[in-house]
Structures are given as C-alpha cells and as structure tokens.
Amino acid sequence: SAVISQKPSRDICQRGTSLTIQCQVDSQVTMMFWYRQQPGQSLTLIATANQGSEATYESGFVIDKFPISRPNLTFSTLTVSNMSPEDSSIYLCSVGTGFEKLFFGSGTQLSVL
Amino acid sequence: KQEVTQIPAALSVPEGENLVLNCSFTDSAIYNLQWFRQDPGKGLTSLLLIQSSQREQTSGRLNASLDKSSGRSTLYIAASQPGDSATYLCAVRPTGGFKTIFGAGTRLFVKA
Numbered sequence: 365s366a367v368i369s370q371k372p373s374r375d376i377c378q379r380g381t382s383l384t385i386q387c388q389v390d391s392q393v394t395m396m397f398w399y400r401q402q403p404g405q406s407l408t409l410i411a412t413a414n415q416g417s418e419a420t421y422e423s424g425f426v427i428d429k430f431p432i433s434r435p436n437l438t439f440s441t442l443t444v445s446n447m448s449p450e451d452s453s454i455y456l457c458s459v460g461t462g463f464e465k466l467f468f469g470s471g472t473q474l475s476v477l
Numbered sequence: 478k479q480e481v482t483q484i485p486a487a488l489s490v491p492e493g494e495n496l497v498l499n500c501s502f503t504d505s506a507i508y509n510l511q512w513f514r515q516d517p518g519k520g521l522t523s524l525l526l527i528q529s530s531q532r533e534q535t536s537g538r539l540n541a542s543l544d545k546s547s548g549r550s551t552l553y554i555a556a557s558q559p560g561d562s563a564t565y566l567c568a569v570r571p572t573g574g575f576k577t578i579f580g581a582g583t584r585l586f587v588k589a
Contacts (some may be wrong), residue, residue: 370520395575406519406566406581422576456520464526466511466568466577471520 366391369428377447377476384443385472387457392437397458397466398430407456413440425476447476479504481569483580490557491588498552500567503573508573512541512552514586515582521566525552527571555585563573 367390377383387396398410410430411419419432434440445450455472480503491494498512509528513521525534525541527550533542540553554561567580 374518398576406479407568407579409576412575432519458521460575464509465523466521467523468513471518473518476564 365465366393366461366467368457368459368467368469370457370472372472373470375475376408377474379448379476381447382443382445383447383474384441385455385457387440387442387469389438389459392460393461394437395460396434397460398432398440398442399456399458401454401456401471403453408457411441415435444474447474449476450477479569479571479578481567481578481580483565483567483583485583486581489588492557492559493532493552494587495555496557496585498522498554498565498567498585500550500580502548502550502551502569502578504571505548506572507545508544508570510541511568511570511577512539512550515564515566516544517564520525522535523566532566538547554585556588557585559587559589561585 369388371386396413399407410421410425411421411436413419413432415434431443452475456468457469484499484502498502510524512524515521527534527543538555543550564582564584566582570577
C-alpha cells in the first residue's frame with residue numbers, strides 16, 4: 365500500500381493568482397497521477413508524472429496552465445496557474461503500486477473567487 | 478474508447494438494507510476494476526480491486542463481482558449503516574495502459 369500526504373487540504377484564492385499543491389508519498393513510486401474533480405463530476409486525469417521526465421498531459425490540459433514537477437520518486441507538485449473561477453475543483457494526486465491498486469491523497473479543495 | 482457508467486446516480490435506503498450498486502464498461506479489455514468510496518470534499522478510499530482474471534472480491538460487508546464478457550461489475554453492501562453514506566466510484570484500468578477511467582459515481586444515503 366501507499367500513504368499519500370497532500371497539501372493544502374483546501375484553499376480560497378483570488379482570480380489571476382497561482383496555487384501549488386504538494387503530494388508526498390511514503391514509498392518510492394514510478395508514476396504519479398494528478399486528477400481534477402469538478403463539482404458534481406467524476407475524476408478527470410490531468411497528467412501523469414514520471415520522475416526524470418516531462419509530465420504527460422491529457423487532452424484539454426496544458427503545461428502552461430498546470431505545470432508539474434517530479435524531482436524524485438516520492439514527491440510531486442501541481443501548480444494551477446492564473447486561476448479563474450472555472451478552476452474551482454478538487455485536485456487529487458494518486459499513485460499506483462506496480463500494476464495494482466490506485467491510492468489517493470486526501471485531495472485539495474480549491475475555490476477561486 | 479472505454480466508457481464507464483454507474484447506475485443509479487443516487488440511492489437512498491433505510492439502515493439495515495442490503496443493496497447493489499452497478500457499474501458497466503464498454504470495452505472488455507481491462508486489466509483490473511477498482512471500487513472506491515469518496516466522502517464529501519475528500520479523496521478516494523480504495524474498497525476492492527478485482528483483477529481481470531477474477532470473478533469477485535470480498536471485504537467485510539462488501540462484495541464486488543466482475544463479469545468481463547458482459548462489461549459489468551456490481552458492489553454489494555450488506556446490512557447498510559449510516560456510516561456507509563458516501564459516493565461510490567467504479568474505475569477501470571484498460572489492458573496495456575495506465576490511464577484509469579472513472580464512472581460518475583453513485584451517491585448513497587443510508588437513513589438511520
């Protein structure tokens with residue numbers, strides 16, 4: 365299993381600012397995933413972050429808006445840049461243990477005013 | 478393209494009732510299927526994982542089944558309790574890929 369610490373748990377931000385979300389895992393993992401969950405919706409994959417390489421973004425998500433860092437095998441950050449109210453969502457980091465279970469952090473609930 | 482559908486979208490039951498949540502997927506080429514629980518504003522907690530070669534998994538009052546050929550999975554909750562109130566999400570990982578596809582979830586409310 366994997367224990368994931370995600371910070372902050374929630375934040376209220378002003379339009380035009382940026383927020384960086386941190387994700388710390390208690391074990392080394394190859395792949396980390398960042399998801400967005402808009403109000404009342406299911407999870408949408410933003411990008412996959414591998415250590416030592418550029419993140420792979422899904423259709424509709426771009427690096428300028430959601431830059432990701434993955435400096436080592438236990439840590440990653442997602443930045444939500446130049447925020448607008450439409451970015452208000454829950455952001456979740458996730459890891460997979462080999463080819464088995466997905467584990468999730470506790471999520472970051474973001475509100476943009 | 479894999480699509481995951483969960484029915485019903487919402488369900489309200491009295492405490493003590495047994496219930497079934499349904500999940501269907503369009504492409505049977507899956508590696509595994511996972512059921513999650515999500516409390517409001519929180520992250521996801523893994524409940525059960527079924528590998529593609531398995532038919533079911535059990536944990537306590539929960540039982541999940543998988544029928545790949547028909548593209549269906551069910552989550553059975555026995556003797557429901559108010560603490561079971563949450564959203565239950567079904568997620569499918571396709572064969573040969575890492576991108577897990579999530580259903581929209583079933584919001585469950587168990588009345589005391």
